[in-house]
Amino acid sequence: MLEIEDLWVSVGSRTVLKGVNLSIPEDEVHVLFGPNGSGKSTLIYTILGFKGYKVTKGRITFKGVDITHMPINERVKLGLGVAFQKPPVMKGVKLIDVLNAVGKTFNRKIDVERILRDVELDSDFLRRDLNRGFSGGESKKAEVVQLVAMNPDFLILDEPDSGVDVENVERLGRIIDRQLRGKAGLIITHQGFILKYIDVDLAHVMISGEIVCSGDPDRTLSQILSMGYGWCEKCKGLRRKL
């Protein structure tokens, strides 16, 4: 469903992604691990087509369509959806405004009450400026509410467990797992706490802008937790030598 081939991306004068290859078929959910600054978020912003993320080589196809240079909203209309790690505070723009705009864009009626109930977000948040004064968990939930409203075929979740307390990680994990059923997705996580609650098919590790290994999610996570990313870096070094 999502094919990334030899993707090189620079941000400003810095090359951040260096030949990333990634293939996520329909019905599969992959997880991408990596230390801070390894290029995980850059990959997401590039998949979405954000300004400032310049593809210098390679291409991204989604559902067989080359989206490498497509505007953000066109990609989204094809079925990509994202929950951001740090969504901006929107002055004067309420969650309900965004949901209404989503309904208009996708030309369907959105059952706001049901979504809020499913995501366990209080309806008071609908009329508050989006993300203004929201806690970490509330922001993440508001992201998931929007994602559910968009009902994408491919879900991207950027650090859904960062800044969320233990209790809410479980709650969010279960909600996200429900949303991912029967769909494809890519989850980015630094610490991997949320994976206890989400069914994932394959894991990848990104180090310094490259995917250095791919494998079983549980094994990869336990390896990272016991050995740290330093081990992955060594592993990457070894592969180079080989």
Next chain:
Amino acid sequence: MQRSKEEIIKALGKPSRYGPDIDINMYPPVRSGYSSITEEMASRALDVGVTVGDRAGTYFQVDSSVLKEAVEEVYHGKVEITSIKEALETHDWLKEYYWRAVDPVADKYTATAYLEGELGYFIRVREGEKVDLPVQSCLYMASQGRRQVVHNIIVAEPGSEAQLITGCVTGKQVDIGLHIGVSEFYIGRDAHLTFTMLHDWGRRLHVRPRTGIILEDGGSFTSNYILLRPVGSVQTYPSAFCKGDSCAVRFTSLIYGASSSIIDVGARAVLKGENSKAEIVSRVIATGRSKIYARGLLEGLSNSSRGHLECSGLLLSDEAEIHAIPELQGIAMGASLTHEAAIGKIAEEEIQYLMARGLSEEEATSLLIRGFMDVEILGLPLHLTRQVDRMISRILKGGF
């Protein structure tokens, strides 16, 4: 303020401290003989919130003709609406209020109003009366190239509560002219008045409102100023004087500057009485080649004065300008006055965030502008909120 005729005539040559100087003589006084409100007038008035129904009373003036001055039957004895001329003839006591909140020699516009201002409205909310529907007035300019000069006096008697909506508008064919409007507000002990003014003028029309407010103990005055359509120039700096203790003043402006408009809008609150507070909030957007000046002055004269000044500006064009000029004067040691001002363009991050929800760049920008112009900050009645919302939608539909 008592001034000699000599002083006033001398002031005719005194330019305003702010805003472009206008040669008043370029615009002969309006002289017209309208006898009824035409369909076009009613439709334009509707653009600035002046409606039929859901109002306690109406004053409607076209050029120099007063076409309506009526109070709905159920509000008789609670509210009084007449032309200022008639009110001065009827109420001897009104002379005491005449030119007390605005200095006739402040500049050439006040001096002109002093000498010519026989027109305008008088609104009085009787003691203890709570008027649940808004009172409205419409000042309409129907003649091209003329000047309309009005002098309004609004008296909110002790313990009263009311809401006044003023819509100022030009006929569709009128785009050159000068409007001078002196407004004096007297807010009695424990009286509460909300004054909402919507402007929709011609592209080369110059507007010089001159407003003074005097508040007694426990009085509150809330002013909302909404200007969303192109204008030649507007310069105004209403001044509220909290003479009594425990007064509250709030000025909010929502301004969308388009084409070559020069908009210089300020607000001043003098906190003399104990425990008085003031808030001045402006949201301004500058497009095209417009220039906007958002001024504010808080004067804390008592130890318990509290005040906050806030200006947010959004620049949508490289040729537009926004100047935020907040000023605080703490004269008493315990006065607590704060201000914040921010000018910028729409954050790319926010546009892209909304595009990631499927909105086009234009739709995202439009939603952000709409959010910036959050009408809810005004706390208007629902129907007026919708009206302003519709005005904003119309503007955004036309591009920005």
